[in-house]
Amino acid sequence: MENELRVPTMAELFAAGQQPEVLFWVGCAGSFDDRAKKITKAFVKILNKANVSFAVLGTEESCTGDPAKRAGNEFLFQMQAVTNIEVLNAYAVKKVVTACPHCFNTIKNEYPGLGGNYEVVHHTQFLKQLLDEGRISMEGGKFKGKRITFHDPCYLGRANNVYEAPRDLIRKLDAELVEMKNCKKRGLCCGAGGAQMFKEPEKGSKDINIERTEQALDIKPEIIAAGCPFCNTMLTDGVKNKEKEATVAVMDIAELIASAEDL
Amino acid sequence: MDYIPNIIFAIILFAGIGFFAKNIKKLARNIKLGKAADTSDNKSQRWNNMFRIALGQTKMVVRPIPGILHIIVYLGFIIINIEVLEIIIDGLFGTHRIFAFLGGFYSFLIGSFEILALLVIVAVVIFWIRRNLIKVRRFLNPEMKGWPKKDGNLILYIELILMILFLTMNAADYQLQQMNVAHYTKAGAFPVSQFIAPMFQEMSVSSVIGIERSAWWLHIVGILMFLNYLYYSKHLHILLAFPNTYFGKLRPKGQFDNLEAVTKEVKLMMDPTADPFAAPDGNATVPEKFGASDVMDLKWVQLLNAYTCTECGRCTSECPANQTGKKLSPRKIMMDTRDRLEEVGKNIDANKGEFVADGKQLLGDYITHEELWACTSCNACVEACPVSIDPLSIIMDMRQYLVMEQSAAPSDLNNMMGNIENNGAPWPFNQMDRLNWSKES
Numbered sequence: 001m002e003n004e005l006r007v008p009t010m011a012e013l014f015a016a017g018q019q020p021e022v023l024f025w026v027g028c029a030g031s032f033d034d035r036a037k038k039i040t041k042a043f044v045k046i047l048n049k050a051n052v053s054f055a056v057l058g059t060e061e062s063c064t065g066d067p068a069k070r071a072g073n074e075f076l077f078q079m080q081a082v083t084n085i086e087v088l089n090a091y092a093v094k095k096v097v098t099a100c101p102h103c104f105n106t107i108k109n110e111y112p113g114l115g116g117n118y119e120v121v122h123h124t125q126f127l128k129q130l131l132d133e134g135r136i137s138m139e140g141g142k143f144k145g146k147r148i149t150f151h152d153p154c155y156l157g158r159a160n161n162v163y164e165a166p167r168d169l170i171r172k173l174d175a176e177l178v179e180m181k182n183c184k185k186r187g188l189c190c191g192a193g194g195a196q197m198f199k200e201p202e203k204g205s206k207d208i209n210i211e212r213t214e215q216a217l218d219i220k221p222e223i224i225a226a227g228c229p230f231c232n233t234m235l236t237d238g239v240k241n242k243e244k245e246a247t248v249a250v251m252d253i254a255e256l257i258a259s260a261e262d263l
Numbered sequence: 264m265d266y267i268p269n270i271i272f273a274i275i276l277f278a279g280i281g282f283f284a285k286n287i288k289k290l291a292r293n294i295k296l297g298k299a300a301d302t303s304d305n306k307s308q309r310w311n312n313m314f315r316i317a318l319g320q321t322k323m324v325v326r327p328i329p330g331i332l333h334i335i336v337y338l339g340f341i342i343i344n345i346e347v348l349e350i351i352i353d354g355l356f357g358t359h360r361i362f363a364f365l366g367g368f369y370s371f372l373i374g375s376f377e378i379l380a381l382l383v384i385v386a387v388v389i390f391w392i393r394r395n396l397i398k399v400r401r402f403l404n405p406e407m408k409g410w411p412k413k414d415g416n417l418i419l420y421i422e423l424i425l426m427i428l429f430l431t432m433n434a435a436d437y438q439l440q441q442m443n444v445a446h447y448t449k450a451g452a453f454p455v456s457q458f459i460a461p462m463f464q465e466m467s468v469s470s471v472i473g474i475e476r477s478a479w480w481l482h483i484v485g486i487l488m489f490l491n492y493l494y495y496s497k498h499l500h501i502l503l504a505f506p507n508t509y510f511g512k513l514r515p516k517g518q519f520d521n522l523e524a525v526t527k528e529v530k531l532m533m534d535p536t537a538d539p540f541a542a543p544d545g546n547a548t549v550p551e552k553f554g555a556s557d558v559m560d561l562k563w564v565q566l567l568n569a570y571t572c573t574e575c576g577r578c579t580s581e582c583p584a585n586q587t588g589k590k591l592s593p594r595k596i597m598m599d600t601r602d603r604l605e606e607v608g609k610n611i612d613a614n615k616g617e618f619v620a621d622g623k624q625l626l627g628d629y630i631t632h633e634e635l636w637a638c639t640s641c642n643a644c645v646e647a648c649p650v651s652i653d654p655l656s657i658i659m660d661m662r663q664y665l666v667m668e669q670s671a672a673p674s675d676l677n678n679m680m681g682n683i684e685n686n687g688a689p690w691p692f693n694q695m696d697r698l699n700w701s702k703e704s
């Protein structure tokens with residue numbers, strides 16, 4: 001039986017005079033995209049299980065402005081940023097966790113210059129910390145020996161030098177971590193960044209997500225692990241395009257852990 | 264009339280250096296056409312980067328074969344140039360091997376120069392083979408046609424010739440030393456050129472002196488020509504790699520600058536007490552142009568980047584857009600920026616120090632919209648560059664111009680931005696539905 005998710009909002013906690021340990025920034029994909037919502041829920045299940053004191057902004061959250069900024073619309077970006085910062089500062093938020101590397105990068109690096117200073121972590125870093133503190137166990141061995149490869153999101157890896165947290169978590173699942181031809185610093189983009197997610201690609205010989213999916217399939221994984229809702233979509237499409245969806249799953253790290261814990 | 268060669272030498276030397284200085288001045292002026300950039304922060308980190316990346320060549324060896332070959336050429340060239348110091352003194356004062364008094368150490372120096380020279384020859388030949396016979400892919404992109412291709416080979420020929428002249432000069436010198444010719448003091452060790460020397464055995468002393476002198480003169484004139492060739496070549500990197508790695512980006516690669524001019528306007532718009540009809544304050548200047556459409560709109564560091572580019576194409580070969588057949592090539596972005604900057608510089612030269620509008624700009628005439636919109640902002644090019652160049656920053660600045668000055672984004676992106684503006688998400692969902700996921704099973 002699935003337990004109901006406990007998802008407190010900042011407004012509720014504030015009204016009750018409480019301050020959560022961490023704000024979970026859900027992001028637009030995590031809020032609206034059907035595939036990404038599953039990642040959001042998996043992450044919340046883990047937070048609930050580990051009794052993490054957290055809250056979301058809910059309807060007070062708005063796009064960080066990342067796609068606008070990468071598309072060149074600095075106005076719209078800064079409007080979004082300033083609005084969000086006002087809300088975050090009003091709730092005196094200290095720490096932010098998010099499952100989207102784009103939100104992560106923007107809030108961590110680009111908000112401070114506009115008055116938003118928070119400790120920002122990606123959910124893989126947060127989960128790694130929960131693990132280190134013994135707040136989640138990750139037993140079960142459901143993924144024991146499974147071939148799993150990790151696709152580095154550009155905005156987590158190269159952009160912010162986070163390579164090990166997601167890999168440590170995969171290893172902890174007793175899975176066999178296999179690396180693609182391009183990984184870590186030289187990871188190949190899924191094709192979604194820089195606002196490409198929202199437009200048709202320029203003319204070329206191939207779509208970027210197909211190229212990346214081919215690199216992944218080359219090493220014959222059972223699971224392609226991702227840490228970004230956009231990468232997830234791109235790679236899922238790639239796997240479908242190659243008609244491999246029956247044998248190769250694309251899963252977020254949070255989904256792997258939630259599944260390992262039978263949540 | 265013994266001092267005529269000294270005078271000729273002095274004239275050639277100063278003309279060579281003078282012409283070079285003139286070009287460097289032009290270079291500095293062109294770079295200063297760029298907008299201000301604050302690079303006064305983190306000095307120790309900057310020095311550290313320069314030592315590691317330029318001096319230490321750390322990012323070159325990410326690709327081991329060209330990396331190691333390059334280290335040979337780089338070290339060889341720098342070290343052998345210590346010899347140039349002696350050549351200049353000898354040339355100016357009519358001495359011969361002025362440092363010979365160093366004795367054993369001198370022999371060690373000359374001996375190591377010779378071995379390095381041989382290694383440089385080997386490396387340069389392999390470089391040439393990679394470019395022309397093996398045809399390594401990154402040397403074959405469309406932007407490498409014409410001059411860039413010629414330039415790449417020319418440099419290799421020049422270095423080859425300089426090394427051969429150096430060894431020939433030593434070989435003839437060694438032969439003359441063996442013949443006990445006056446003026447040719449016995450000094451130095453010749454581990455490589457002693458094998459060339461036998462070719463001169465049958466010749467008369469005066470012919471060997473002729474060869475030695477010719478090689479000596481051609482070598483130094485060659486070096487001066489090489490120095491002056493730099494400005495017209497991707498070989499400018501041998502100097503600019505150092506400042507460029509010093510001024511390279513220090514912040515996380517994902518962090519893009521927040522445009523200050525925009526911050527001001529946004530603050531004004533968000534501030535309910537601001538009077539939108541208030542007269543602009545006294546020091547308000549002409550409204551700034553948002554983003555970049557030409558080289559003058561870029562920052563000077565970006566222009567320095569353009570002059571530093573070695574045209575190696577490591578960026579382009581890692582670029583996901585380029586790998587999948589899109590027109591975008593980050594190397595071309597850098598080469599276009601340099602070409603346009605040179606054009607602007609020439610325009611200024613021709614118009615007595617003023618730039619006269621020529622109806623051209625970087626955007627459109629050099630870099631197309633199609634290239635700019637193909638970028639995923641993945642930073643692979645930035646990571647790949649062995650000399651800390653940031654092609655992505657130029658792409659982003661030009662996108663800002665397209666969107667904020669020309670509203671020329673692809674229509675899909677306009678939809679996306681409209682959605683963010685209206686509903687706070689890139690898709691047409693209602694902000695009030697943001698938490699619905701928590702109630703769906």
Ligand code: HEM
Binds near residue numbers: 390391500
């Ligand atoms: C006296 C100093 C130097 C000399 C003589 C020199 C010489 C050369 C030559 C001959 C090439 C062409 C190789 C080819 O044909 O493929 C080259 C390429 C290159 N050089 Fe240098 N160089 C010097 C300094 C530097 C420094 C300080 C750096 C900084 C890291 C640097 C970075 C590069 C890069 C990135 C390339 C492109 C190599 C590639 O194909 O991957 N060079 N250099």
Ligand code: SF4
Binds near residue numbers: 591637639643
């Ligand atoms: S940032 Fe843009 S130009 Fe650079 S490698 Fe990625 S897609 Fe290519």
Ligand code: SF4
Binds near residue numbers: 575649
């Ligand atoms: S930008 Fe850097 S990586 Fe690209 S061609 Fe120039 S030197 Fe090479």
